Amino acid sequence: MQLYEGIMVTSTATGTAVPLEDSFNDIIGKAMRGLRISDSEVAERTGIAALEVQRLREGQFNEVAARKIARVLGLHAGALVDSGRKAWRPQPVALDGLVQFHTPFEDMTVNSYLVWDPASGQAAAFDTGADCSEMLDFLSDHKLKLSRILLTHTHGDHIFDLDRLKAATGAPAYVSALEPLEGAHALSSEERFELGGLRIDLLQTSGHSVGGITYWVRGLQRPVAIVGDAIFAGSMGGGMVSYEDALRNNREKILALPEETVLCPGHGPLTTVGEERQHNPFFA
DSSP, X not given: XXXXXXXXXXXXXXXXXXXXXXXXXXXXXXXXXXXXXXXXXXXXXXXXXXXXXXXXXXXXXXXXXXXXXHHHHXXXXXXXXXXXXXXOOOOOOOOTTEEEEEEEETTEXXXXXXXXOTTTOEEEEEOOOSOOHHHHHHHHHTTOEEEEEXXXXXXXXXXXXXXXXXXXXXXXXXXXXXXXXXXXXXXXXTOEEEETTEEXXXXXXXXXXXXXXXXXXXXXXXXXXXEETSEETTEEOOOXXXXXXXHHHIIIIITTSOXXXXXXXXXXXXXXXXXXXXXXXXXX
């Protein structure tokens, strides 16, 4: 698919709408693992049967049980119910200077992004996804110069094609100093980049990974934050390092940005700060 005007809200490979990364049971499972709480403990604290808790985790939606479990897990009940009913997805957003690539990796899909300054043609890549072929084609077709590769974190699905992207473009790669990677320059959270007329600030948003970085871009028609696996549309990445840190950093750093900020997650569709403040069960 060659629809490259503004943000792509469909897969570059298939032309189909990018689905939400998590369903209601994924959200419940992430919260339970993060809080280290078992089915039996949830059952005791909610008054619903442990079997019903298990059924929720397995994807059998029950609104009454979902509302009860939400209170115990610190989730917004209405947003969780909307997830269970499949009643919400983020509104499409259009923005010149930003494109999303959506590539398969094992049994999932993963996103990568290009941001560029329309005036100068200077571009930055954010992660590589599983295959950077379409990214390279886009750079060539639009005569953009890739000046740097900025990594949100070093999980394999996000950096799978890094060596190829570096070799093909000559652009240096950067990653958090908390999560060093051979062949990538170490960054502190105080650093910033200029990209033509754009400014890119770094926010340390650890929790899903040790050195997770959110890149906040200003200078386009709307601010943009490339968040990696910190936040998904209607969910968040699992708190694999620290659930508490993930919640706090997402709330205090990402969701504290202006509500019109476009959020570019590592999986699933694009969203905005305003949408997530209202519809994300972890933060609504």
